[in-house]
Structure formats: structure tokens, C-alpha cells
Amino acid sequence: MLVALLSSQYARFSALAEAWLAQGATAFGICQDERPLVYWPAGHRLAKPSMVVPIMSGEKELGDLRVAGLSGVVYEQRLRADAMLIGHMLGLESELQLMTADLVTSQDQQLALYRLTQTMRDHVTVEETLKAVVSEAVRMVRSQIGYAMFVPASAQDPQLVQQPANKLAEDQLWRLYWQGQASEHELNINDAGSEFAPSGIKNLLHVPIWVRGAVMAGLGLVNHSGGFGAPDIKLARAIADQASAQIERMLLYQEMFDQAKLRTEMELARRVQLDLLPRILPVVQGLDIYANSRPAYQVGGDFFDFIQAEGRPFIFSAGDVTGKGLSAALLMTMTRSALHSKAQFMPYPTPEAVMRQSNEDLYNDFTRVGVFATVFVGQYEPGSQKLLYANAGHAPVIYRPHDGEPVLLRADSTAIGILPVNPSRNQVLRMAPNDLLIVATDGFSDVRDPSEDLFGIDRLMELVDRLHAGTAREIAAGMFEEADRFGHGRQQDDDQTLIVIKGAAS
Amino acid sequence: MDMKTRVAGEVQVVDLTGRFDTNTVPPLAAWLEQVTSVPGAHVLVNLANTTFVDSTALATLVQALKRCQQVKGELFLCGMRRPVYMIFELTRLDKAFNIFVDEEHAMQAFAN
Numbered sequence: 253m254l255v256a257l258l259s260s261q262y263a264r265f266s267a268l269a270e271a272w273l274a275q276g277a278t279a280f281g282i283c284q285d286e287r288p289l290v291y292w293p294a295g296h297r298l299a300k301p302s303m304v305v306p307i308m309s310g311e312k313e314l315g316d317l318r319v320a321g322l323s324g325v326v327y328e329q330r331l332r333a334d335a336m337l338i339g340h341m342l343g344l345e346s347e348l349q350l351m352t353a354d355l356v357t358s359q360d361q362q363l364a365l366y367r368l369t370q371t372m373r374d375h376v377t378v379e380e381t382l383k384a385v386v387s388e389a390v391r392m393v394r395s396q397i398g399y400a401m402f403v404p405a406s407a408q409d410p411q412l413v414q415q416p417a418n419k420l421a422e423d424q425l426w427r428l429y430w431q432g433q434a435s436e437h438e439l440n441i442n443d444a445g446s447e448f449a450p451s452g453i454k455n456l457l458h459v460p461i462w463v464r465g466a467v468m469a470g471l472g473l474v475n476h477s478g479g480f481g482a483p484d485i486k487l488a489r490a491i492a493d494q495a496s497a498q499i500e501r502m503l504l505y506q507e508m509f510d511q512a513k514l515r516t517e518m519e520l521a522r523r524v525q526l527d528l529l530p531r532i533l534p535v536v537q538g539l540d541i542y543a544n545s546r547p548a549y550q551v552g553g554d555f556f557d558f559i560q561a562e563g564r565p566f567i568f569s570a571g572d573v574t575g576k577g578l579s580a581a582l583l584m585t586m587t588r589s590a591l592h593s594k595a596q597f598m599p600y601p602t603p604e605a606v607m608r609q610s611n612e613d614l615y616n617d618f619t620r621v622g623v624f625a626t627v628f629v630g631q632y633e634p635g636s637q638k639l640l641y642a643n644a645g646h647a648p649v650i651y652r653p654h655d656g657e658p659v660l661l662r663a664d665s666t667a668i669g670i671l672p673v674n675p676s677r678n679q680v681l682r683m684a685p686n687d688l689l690i691v692a693t694d695g696f697s698d699v700r701d702p703s704e705d706l707f708g709i710d711r712l713m714e715l716v717d718r719l720h721a722g723t724a725r726e727i728a729a730g731m732f733e734e735a736d737r738f739g740h741g742r743q744q745d746d747d748q749t750l751i752v753i754k755g756a757a758s
Numbered sequence: 759m760d761m762k763t764r765v766a767g768e769v770q771v772v773d774l775t776g777r778f779d780t781n782t783v784p785p786l787a788a789w790l791e792q793v794t795s796v797p798g799a800h801v802l803v804n805l806a807n808t809t810f811v812d813s814t815a816l817a818t819l820v821q822a823l824k825r826c827q828q829v830k831g832e833l834f835l836c837g838m839r840r841p842v843y844m845i846f847e848l849t850r851l852d853k854a855f856n857i858f859v860d861e862e863h864a865m866q867a868f869a870n
Contacts, residue, residue: 574817576780622821626813626849647848663850670820670854694813706810709844745780746812 278321553580603642611674618669654686799831806837
């Protein structure tokens, strides 16, 4: 320190020496540890000084000033004043050096924090982010070990990373996390007691990380030479803030991703469902037929199908598989295919036989996944004016004879997938001109108005009675319209599917 | 929907209040899965205060019934209001389940 000051302020020391020599001193010099650092005139080693005064900086003696050839109280006082001045200068110099060092460190830290934000942007998973945070924190704060953890609000597993890996016992780190979570403040243990000694922890700093207004993560640094001071805590907090922002960004990204995935799944389910519905309405002598299905946002498992082949009776089916989304759409496909193939290829495909066979095909799979399907199968010989049907748990089905009140047709057996053997029986309906059969799904009867009131079966029957004079298409349009009106534009809870069959003059 | 579970002797009972549909099914499904997996389980679902059931709710009950049958247990339903009973009737689920007018009758049936 003294040497550095001498070299930077040599001219001033030289002027001081000149002044002493002009006063009559034979020599003037500065020594440290009994060794002369500099002396005037050159060659004089000041072996026998007449006055020696220490240069003090605070309590510490850094060297001394020596003069030869002069003595006395006045000279000694002046030499002492010179030594004090030099001591003071040394003090200032040392402060300046500390400030410069601080400035350099802070610049380094700012740079490192900037780098941290840059590197964290590249990470898309929580684990990668935690690793990056720990690695940068260990480097910047200069600790031996670092760790970070995140506890998601959802049921996902909490995550913990350490650097170096597996250095510390995980349960101990989780205890620190919960402690930090409860106190919401950093935990600075500068003299780790016996609790931590077996893990090799000498001192420790744990900083809680706030995510979306709650402590959901933590950053810890272990073993810093001399313990963690105020600047270390400040720096660790800055790193924790960066981590918090990054975790929040990532959660947002994850949520957007999940939503997009759900939208895609819904879209896919809707496409599966719509693509499988018949695009052309069948033309059957003696019947006026219309059918349509409107999938809800959360697609359900509704379907309808027509099977028409040369020389075979006309068969139609409508149904609803329990559940929502892609799984319901897939099970609907299975059910529809089972019914379709039976109706198309069985030698005598009566509704009862189609239903029994399909139940046999589907029962085990349906039991395994815990669903069932309500199904209505109808069969019509052109011109016969008689409709044969089997109803496995399907509702609502409404029949309105041209000369009577609408009646609700009860199912003749439980839905497909409930019992190992389906006890369906063929039922007969008259289908003379203007007799009307409506096979709807519960998406109609379960429509709710803004005050949660259900549309219900009674309203549906009244509606059918009111609309019965129209064509099949007009009746269906009127029913969809009424369901919309009742729901006041509220989002559909469930698919709405409708087959309207009206007896026509053959 | 509000769901309250209790134990009456050897019978696991759940009381359901309000709408029982897709949105409210999960907690009941979880409870049913637990209680109907025990061999010889006796489970009673009391629907006295249930105002509505949809197809997902019915599927949950059917699944529980099948599971119960597999472990040689029994699952009964009781106390249905008219609109709810109508759904069971219409879909013929009244043939698949043992349905009792009230809890007392259901308990007697368990006892026998």
C-alpha cells in the first residue's frame, strides 16, 4: 500500500524531502519494516536518523518517516504532522481501492444477471430453468453447492435440482423449502449447527421464490467462504427474481400449450364425429326422413346411421355413448361400426338381433372402460307401414300417431354394455301417413335456461305436438330452434342429435 | 352437487344433493371406486335430494354396480325423486339396479 502510494505520488514526496533538506536536514526517508523504501539525497541510507515517526493508518503501523541531522520538539512536531498526512492519504487510497473493487464486482454481477436472463430464455422446461438458475447462482455468489426446487400448484410432481448432483440429502432441502415457504423470507444460516454438520453444510442461504403471488419455488446456496453477507443475499435475491419471472413465463407457455392441445383434441373429436355421419338422407318409399347432429364444444358420443342396400330392409340407428371428448368420439365410432356391420351383413338383421350381437361385441370393452351406449335401432320394409324397433336404454324417443297424442316410448332393454346379454325385443310401430317418430338424444331434454331450469321431457312432447304438421325437415328445424331459444344462446352442454321419421303416402 | 359420505353399520352410504352430472361426477366416482373394490362391499347411494342425473352420472353408477358385482358386493340406490326415477325407467336402468323407496327399506334389504 505504502509502496503503491510512493510510486503514484513520488513527486509530492520528493517535494517534501526537498523542504526538509532545505531546513537543514542531512537526509529524509521512508522505511517499512526497518528497510528504507526511498530516501533523499541519493546514497544516504539513513542509518542513524535523529528522528523517527510512525505512519499510522487507523490502528495499523504501515512504516515510518525518518530524518537525520535535525532534532528538537518543533521538528518532531512537523515530522509527526507529515506522517499523519501520509497516513490519511493511505486511508483514502485504500477506500478508493475498495470502491473500485466493488464497482468491478457489481459490473460483473450485472453482466452475469444479464447473461442469466439470456440463457434462461432458451429453456422450456422447469427442470432446465432450475438447473440454469443454480449453475449461475453458484458461479456468481461463489458457493460450493447450490440447489433449487419448484412445487407446481397442480398435482404434478415437485422438482429439485442440485449442483453438484446428490450432494445433499433431499429431505433436508425440502425441510428448508417448507421453512422458507412458511416464513416467506430468506434463511441465512452462517453457523450451521449439528443438524447440518453430517451433510457437510457449514453455512447456507435459502431464498424463497415467488411465483404468481405465492412461494412456489426456492433457491439455496451452500458453503460460502466466510458465510453469506449482505451483498450475497442481495445478489441471490436478484437471481431468485429472475428465476421467478422465468418460471411464470414458462407456466404461461405450458398453459397455452395445454389449451391448444385440448382445442386440437376437441377439433379432432368433432371431425371424427361429423365425418362419420351420413351425408345424404336416405330415400325410402313410404317415409319422410330427416336427421342431424350438432356436436357440443366438449364433444359427446352421439351418432346416427342409415343402412340401405339393395334387396335388404332399410335400417337406421341413433345412439349416445357416455362420456365426453376424444374418448367418447372413439367409443362412438366403435359402437356405430358394430351396429353398422351387423345391420349390413347379418342374414336376418332384425333390430333385436342387431342389438344383441352388438352388445356381445362391445360388452367386455365397455365394461373395462366403464361406459355404456344407449341405442335405438329401427327397421322398415318399404311400403309396409310398419316399423320394427329395439330400444336399448335410449331416451327420449317420442311417437305421435297422426290421430293421437304424443307418447314417450320406453326402452325395452338396458343400454349396450350394461348386461352381458342384452334382453332387447322387437317392437312394432304403425307408420301410416303422418304418423311421426322422433328419436332424439338427451342433449335436447337436458338443455338448461339461464336460471338452470331443464327443458325436460314434457316440454319436448308439447313441442312435438305443436310441430307435427310440418315435414320431417321442418319439424327438426323447429326443434333445434326451440332448444336454442330455451337455452338463450348458452353454450351447448351436450351433443344434440335428432332423427325425424314421418309416414308418407307410398 | 354436494356429496356426504357416512358409514351405517356395514353399509357405506353417500347422500347426493343437487345436480349429478359430468361436472360433478369426479369426487363421487373416486369414492365409489374405493368402496366398491372391497370384497362383499355394501354400498348405498341415496338420491333423495338429487334433482338431476345425466348420462355420465348414470355411467358412473353402472360402473360402480359392475365393480361391486365382481367382488360379490351389493350396490343399492334409494330415495329417487320422480324426474330422476323417470330417467331410470326410460332407459330401463330400473331393471339393472336395486332401487328402494327410502334408506330404511334399502337397509332392511342389506340386512336380509
